[in-house]
Amino acid sequence: MQKVLTIGEVLVEIVATTKGDGFLAAQPLVGPFPSGAPAIFIDQVGKLGTPCAIVSRVGDDDFGRVNIERLRADGVDVSGIEIAEGETTGSAFVRYREDGSRAFLYNIRHSACGKIRPNPVSAALVDSCDHLHVMGSAFSAPELGAMVMDAAQRIKTRGGTISFDPNLRPELMRDPAMRAPLDAILAMTDLFLPSGEELFLFEPDHDEAGAVEALLARGIRTVVLKRGAKGASLFQKGLRADAQPIPVEELDPTGAGDAFGGAFLSFWLRGTDPAEALRLANAAGARAVTRLGPMEGTSTRVELDAILQGQKG
Numbered sequence: 001m002q003k004v005l006t007i008g009e010v011l012v013e014i015v016a017t018t019k020g021d022g023f024l025a026a027q028p029l030v031g032p033f034p035s036g037a038p039a040i041f042i043d044q045v046g047k048l049g050t051p052c053a054i055v056s057r058v059g060d061d062d063f064g065r066v067n068i069e070r071l072r073a074d075g076v077d078v079s080g081i082e083i084a085e086g087e088t089t090g091s092a093f094v095r096y097r098e099d100g101s102r103a104f105l106y107n108i109r110h111s112a113c114g115k116i117r118p119n120p121v122s123a124a125l126v127d128s129c130d131h132l133h134v135m136g137s138a139f140s141a142p143e144l145g146a147m148v149m150d151a152a153q154r155i156k157t158r159g160g161t162i163s164f165d166p167n168l169r170p171e172l173m174r175d176p177a178m179r180a181p182l183d184a185i186l187a188m189t190d191l192f193l194p195s196g197e198e199l200f201l202f203e204p205d206h207d208e209a210g211a212v213e214a215l216l217a218r219g220i221r222t223v224v225l226k227r228g229a230k231g232a233s234l235f236q237k238g239l240r241a242d243a244q245p246i247p248v249e250e251l252d253p254t255g256a257g258d259a260f261g262g263a264f265l266s267f268w269l270r271g272t273d274p275a276e277a278l279r280l281a282n283a284a285g286a287r288a289v290t291r292l293g294p295m296e297g298t299s300t301r302v303e304l305d306a307i308l309q310g311q312k313g
Ligand code: ATP
Pocket: 167, 195, 196, 225, 226, 227, 228, 229, 230, 231, 232, 245, 246, 247, 248, 250, 253, 254, 255, 256, 257, 258, 260, 281, 282, 283, 284, 285, 286, 289
């Protein structure tokens, strides 16, 4: 089976237990939960039994260990996570406002992952993997961005495939330093996984159908649009499939897009019927929001089937 690689920040998330506007005041917090968009994504890929690995860098601390142990337990090759002595793993504090929106307080500016550089282990992993999942946010850090770009070019040149989740605020897209690498990645992309307005990042002058058509005309094989609590849609040349949202109690939406993406990619790589892969990924996204902690809601195949069975009954 093809092996999937991703490269990027691993951090922990600490979550406020009460909703509130204003600022993060003293209250019970829960966590540290393993986190980081690439980590959540690859954990979901590992849980579905797809061979996979992550390249990252953490401090020699409990925040790093909590991630490494979880990813390893869920089937991810963690040999590419470098442990930097005397440095610290990033963290993020999250609180929910009364209206359900989230406020993040990041502590990653001086994290160990900020000093990630190619090394013999990361080079060997790039050589041994057939698929790279790219997070657009990687390009906000020049060194990480350069590593991701180099890996994408190597894997693509060897005949491998690329999936791309922009995972970006539109403001960042307007930064010219981001634009060039994102355009280059899109030109290599086989599977594009935007969320909401990200569909229009590269095709701003279209409606939804026009943007999808233009993206497919660029040679992207599959476009999957994540619609949050409204479900998801899949587009290929001559094919459209829609997944209605599965009714769930949304406890913590963070990480849903990454769980969805990891699940969709696993089935897409296996050649599962696209509409069925969408249905399973939609279940993975729905289950993800029912758990507190961004990686706590990644799913095994049995758990996805249980969600879909429950929906039928
Ligand atoms: P994030 O970047 O916060 O991880 P995202 O914006 O990339 O998320 P979303 O669109 O929020 O991704 O969620 C991904 C998928 O998860 C949705 O397309 C849908 O299938 C599922 N999902 C998300 N929220 C809900 C919900 N409240 N109820 C049911 N399904 C949901």
